[in-house]
Every structure is written in structure tokens, then in C-alpha cells.
Amino acid sequence: MLSDNGLFSRDRVLQIAIPVGVVLAMHVAWYIVVRATNTPAYILPDPIMVLQALVKDWSILWPAFLVTTKITFLSLGLALIGGSAFAIFLVQSRWIELAFYPIAVVLQVTPIIAIAPLILIYAPTTEVALLVCAFLVAFFPILSNLVQGLKSVDHNHLNLFELYGANRLQTLWYLQIPAAQPYFMTGLKIGGGLSLIAAVVAEFSAGSSGVGSGLAFRLLEAQFRLNIPRLFAALFMLSALGVAIFALTSFISWLVLHRWHESSLKREN
Amino acid sequence: MGTRERGRATVPVALNTELEKETPVITPVKSTRPLLTMRSVSKNFSNGTQALSDVSLTVHAGEFVSLLGPSGCGKSTALRIIAGLGGVSSGEVDWPSSQIGARGTPEGDISFVFQEPTLLPWRTVVDNVYLPLQLARVSRKDAMPRIEEALATVGLTDFGKAYPRELSGGMKMRVSIARAMVTKPKLLLMDEPFAALDEITRQKLNEDVLGLWRNTGVSVIFVTHSVFESAYLSSRIVVMKARPGRIHEDFAVNEGVDRDGEFRTSENYRRTCERVSHSLAGAMHDAGGH
Numbered sequence: 001m002l003s004d005n006g007l008f009s010r011d012r013v014l015q016i017a018i019p020v021g022v023v024l025a026m027h028v029a030w031y032i033v034v035r036a037t038n039t040p041a042y043i044l045p046d047p048i049m050v051l052q053a054l055v056k057d058w059s060i061l062w063p064a065f066l067v068t069t070k071i072t073f074l075s076l077g078l079a080l081i082g083g084s085a086f087a088i089f090l091v092q093s094r095w096i097e098l099a100f101y102p103i104a105v106v107l108q109v110t111p112i113i114a115i116a117p118l119i120l121i122y123a124p125t126t127e128v129a130l131l132v133c134a135f136l137v138a139f140f141p142i143l144s145n146l147v148q149g150l151k152s153v154d155h156n157h158l159n160l161f162e163l164y165g166a167n168r169l170q171t172l173w174y175l176q177i178p179a180a181q182p183y184f185m186t187g188l189k190i191g192g193g194l195s196l197i198a199a200v201v202a203e204f205s206a207g208s209s210g211v212g213s214g215l216a217f218r219l220l221e222a223q224f225r226l227n228i229p230r231l232f233a234a235l236f237m238l239s240a241l242g243v244a245i246f247a248l249t250s251f252i253s254w255l256v257l258h259r260w261h262e263s264s265l266k267r268e269n
Numbered sequence: 270m271g272t273r274e275r276g277r278a279t280v281p282v283a284l285n286t287e288l289e290k291e292t293p294v295i296t297p298v299k300s301t302r303p304l305l306t307m308r309s310v311s312k313n314f315s316n317g318t319q320a321l322s323d324v325s326l327t328v329h330a331g332e333f334v335s336l337l338g339p340s341g342c343g344k345s346t347a348l349r350i351i352a353g354l355g356g357v358s359s360g361e362v363d364w365p366s367s368q369i370g371a372r373g374t375p376e377g378d379i380s381f382v383f384q385e386p387t388l389l390p391w392r393t394v395v396d397n398v399y400l401p402l403q404l405a406r407v408s409r410k411d412a413m414p415r416i417e418e419a420l421a422t423v424g425l426t427d428f429g430k431a432y433p434r435e436l437s438g439g440m441k442m443r444v445s446i447a448r449a450m451v452t453k454p455k456l457l458l459m460d461e462p463f464a465a466l467d468e469i470t471r472q473k474l475n476e477d478v479l480g481l482w483r484n485t486g487v488s489v490i491f492v493t494h495s496v497f498e499s500a501y502l503s504s505r506i507v508v509m510k511a512r513p514g515r516i517h518e519d520f521a522v523n524e525g526v527d528r529d530g531e532f533r534t535s536e537n538y539r540r541t542c543e544r545v546s547h548s549l550a551g552a553m554h555d556a557g558g559h
Contacts, residue, residue: 154387156383156385156387157387157389159354159381159383160381160383160387160400161404162354163352163353163354163379163380163381164400164401164404164405164452165404165405166404170404174389174400174403174404175389178389178391178392179389179391181391259391259432260390260391260432260433260434261390261391262434
């Protein structure tokens with residue numbers, strides 16, 4: 001029996017059932033099209049072949065998945081620390097911002113794929129190079145969003161803090177950082193997605209092989225060998241990782257903001 | 270000294286006042302040092318506007334002074350200068366405080382209630398009221414009794430754990446007042462605090478402010494553009510005029526602190542309103558009529 005609210009309410013069941021149903025339907029359609037047109041597997045495999053490849057090549061794909069995951073999260077973590085620290089440094093004075101912000105912008109607007117070969121030369125190992133590439137890409141959205149947030153503090157709140165004799169550190173800690181949380185969360189969500197993209201792109205350009213290679217290399221390798229089911233399987237794992245990062249960053253954002261920020265509130269009317 | 274009967278009004282001991290013959294009831298002892306003195310204060314903004322011109326104002330302990338006037342008469346600017354937010358172009362301001370901060374402005378003795386509640390949305394009511402004490406490095410544990418006391422004064426004891434978004438406009442304003450009172454200021458500055466509220470909420474909050482003034486002995490400078498609000502609350506009304514902002518008229522309201530809804534229907538209230546309205550009309554006429 002479905003109740004109107006609670007864990008298994010009709011709305012909630014539909015919320016899950018509808019998207020799952022659509023995805024299933026698309027896979028069925030995919031399967032039918034491939035079978036009906038007799039498309040060879042090296043051009044377009046059907047979903048069942050992809051699933052078989054995922055199981056069969058698990059011993060190759062899983063370690064690669066772990067490598068990519070590690071690079072993505074490590075670079076995102078570094079970008080969070082670096083971006084936040086640099087943002088706080090930038091808003092300390094107009095002169096500091098004037099001096100350093102252009103450098104951050106130049107780093108950002110230069111396509112990462114173009115810097116990657118250079119980074120590969122200077123970095124001691126391929127892993128470090130990948131890390132630096134992914135860091136550079138994820139760094140900027142976190143920086144620019146947080147700078148925007150730190151500067152968007154309500155003037156009345158600033159007056160209030162001045163009135164009560166708050167020093168710069170207190171204003172930063174009790175006012176600017178909490179007020180910038182929604183902006184920071186936007187940066188986190190964008191940075192999370194971008195760090196995965198950058199990790200993949202950087203690995204394409206690094207083209208490293210062997211034990212330490214990530215999913216991107218396995219993807220290229222599968223393409224060279226015309227092992228298209230494995231390519232799809234690697235792709236599937238990459239998008240699963242992307243979805244996991246999105247879910248995680250959205251959850252963190254909800255955790256921090258749900259008690260007070262409009263974006264996380266349910267409308268009551 | 271002490272409580273003495275004169276006419277209808279009663280002066281509470283807490284206000285430490287002495288009566289002189291036929292003077293307004295709330296006039297304090299002249300020998301005590303004024304809470305605030307502004308001497309020939311002028312203020313020019315960087316765009317060339319002269320916001321204040323030669324404003325002199327002395328406020329004594331226990332007074333409730335309303336600054337009333339048309340838009341652009343500099344009443345809010347005057348209040349900000351008194352609060353130490355933004356300096357003067359010429360003239361002097363003396364604060365009562367013994368603690369003068371690094372910027373040469375008073376600390377701790379003055380509180381400000383803005384036109385908006387200006388609560389921090391990520392903090393609960395208790396933590397919002399805690400803010401001034403937190404900035405003064407009082408531990409939360411030590412601050413708790415004072416926070417509870419401040420919340421009790423505005424009748425929000427049960428809402429400590431609520432977030433600002435869960436409160437009505439009037440309740441947010443009450444939290445803002447509690448935050449201002451938690452430091453036990455000598456001087457409370459209010460910048461059109463109830464302008465955005467509906468009439469009924471506004472009247473209730475007027476009662477609250479009167480209660481605060483009566484029970485704590487705090488002095489209040491209250492910026493408003495409502496004739497009725499100023500007449501109902503004040504012991505003294507300063508009418509200002511615009512272009513440039515200056516004082517038009519400064520007069521006492523002959524009524525004690527023990528006011529309630531009855532006062533609104535009294536002859537004295539009506540006369541006061543009339544007087545304020547005339548003064549305001551004069552101020553607007555002098556300034557070129559608007």
C-alpha cells in the first residue's frame with residue numbers, strides 16, 4: 001500500500017522509477033537496433049556485450065579506475081585547498097587582486113591540453129603531471145567562485161561587524177567565509193566535474209602505458225585494438241565516476257546549506 | 270533624588286533623574302556628563318552632496334531622542350556618524366565611552382539596529398544574538414545567560430534554535446534588537462527599524478522598545494519618518510530639514526516613560542503629533558518644499 005508521504009510514497013517511487021525506466025528503455029532500443037541492423041561489434045556492440053566486456057576485463061579496468069579516481073580526487077582536493085587559500089589571499093586587498101588575478105585568468109584560459117606536453121616534461125612522473133593538469137583545471141572555478149562569494153558580503157553585515165569592532169580575521173571567519181559558502185559549493189560542483197575531465201584529457205595527452213595507467217589510457221588502447229565493447233565498458237566506468245562525484249559534491253553542498261540557504265529549501269507554497 | 274510625582278508622569282529611580290521646575294519630565298541632571306555630544310558636525314559625500322551642515326546635538330542619559338525629517342535630511346547619516354561608521358568632514362563628536370577603539374570610535378557602549386534585521390542567515394537565533402559577545406571574545410558558555418536574558422526581553426525565549434528564515438519579519442526585528450541589547454549598551458541607535466513592517470507589528474514593536482527603554486534605562490536615538498511613531502516613543506524630538514541636512518527644531522515631549530496604548534488616545538499625544546506635524550511642514554517648506 002502506498003501512503004501519501006514517507007519513504008515509499010507514490011512521488012518518491014515515481015521519482016526513481018521514471019528515470020530508471022527511461023534508461024532501461026534506451027538500452028532495449030539500443031539492443032534492438034544493433035541486432036536488427038546486424039552491426040558488427042567493432043563498430044557498435046550491444047549493451048549485453050558491453051556488460052560481458054566489463055565482467056571479463058574487470059582485472060584490467062578496475063585498477064585503471066582506481067588510478068583515475070585517485071588522480072581526480074587528489075587534484076580536486078588540492079584545487080580546493082589551493083583555490084580557497086588563493087581566493088582568501090586575493091580579497092585581502094585591491095592591490096593584491098590587481099596583481100595576481102590576471103595570472104590566474106591566463107592559467108585558466110590557456111587550453112590545458114596545450115600545456116600538458118610541457119607539464120609532462122617538467123613533472124618527475126606521469127602521475128604528478130596528470131595531477132598538475134587536473135589541478136590547474138579544477139582550481140579556477142573554485143577560485144573565481146570563492147572570490148566572488150567573499151566579495152559579495154552584505155554591506156549591512158560589514159557595517160555590523162565594524163560597529164562591534166571585529167578585526168579582519170573575525171570578519172573573514174564569522175562573516176565572509178560563511179557568506180561565501182553557496183558560491184564555494186558552486187565552485188566545488190563545477191571543479192569536481194572538471195577535475196575528472198582534466199584527468200582524462202591529460203592522460204590522453206600523456207599516453208602512458210603499463211601498470212599505472214588510468215581509464216583514459218585503457219580507452220585509447222581499446223580503440224587501437226578495435227576492442228569496442230571494452231571501450232564502452234571503460235566509458236561506462238568513467239561516467240559512473242562522474243555521477244559519483246556529482247552526487248558527492250551535491251550531497252556536501254546540501255549538508256552545508258540545507259539549514260539556511262534558499263537553494264536548498266523546499267518551497268512551502 | 271528618586272521618584273517624584275509631577276502631574277501625570279512618574280519618574281522611575283532607574284533613570285536617575287532630577288526634576289526641575291516645569292521642565293520635561295525625562296530631563297536628566299544637567300551636571301552629569303552627556304552621553305553624546307555633536308559639535309558643529311558637517312559631512313560631505315565624495316560626490317559633492319552636503320549631507321549634514323553644522324549639526325550640534327547633545328544627548329543625556331535616559332533620553333529617547335527621535336530624529337525625524339524628510340528623505341535626504343541626513344538623519345541616517347547623523348546616526349551612522351554617531352555609531353562611528355564613517356567620519357565627519359568637520360566638527361567633533363564626543364562619546365561617553367572610556368573604551369575608544371583603534372579607529373577612534375567607541376566600543377561596546379553603542380549598539381545599532383539597522384533598517385533591515387541584518388541577521389546572519391546561517392546562524393540560529395541564539396548564535397545571532399551571541400555575535401557581538403563572540404566578537405568581544407566572550408566564551409559561549411559565559412555569554413549564554415546574557416543571551417537568554419536578551420531573548421527574554423524581546424519575548425523570543427522559545428525560538429533560540431530557529432534559523433532567521435523560519436521567523437516572521439517582526440520576530441527577525443526582535444532578534445536584531447536582542448542582539449543590540451546583549452552588550453548592555455548605554456546608547457541604542459535605531460535607523461528606521463520598523464519601516465518595512467506592517468502597522469500592527471510596528472505598534473507591537475513600539476511597545477517592546479518602550480518597555481526596553483523603561484526597564485533598562487538605555488538611551489535611544491531613533492531615526493524615523495513617522496510623526497506618530499516619534500510622538501509615541503520619544504522624550505525629545507529633533508526635526509531635521511534637507512539640502513543640506515540640519516536641525517530645524519528640537520523639543521521635548523512632556524510625557525513620562527510609563528506609556529501604553531492609552532497614551533495614543535490622550536490629548537497630550539494629539540498635541541504632540543500636531544506640533545511635530547507643523548514642525549515637519551515648516552522644515553519641508555524651508556528646504557524648498559517637497
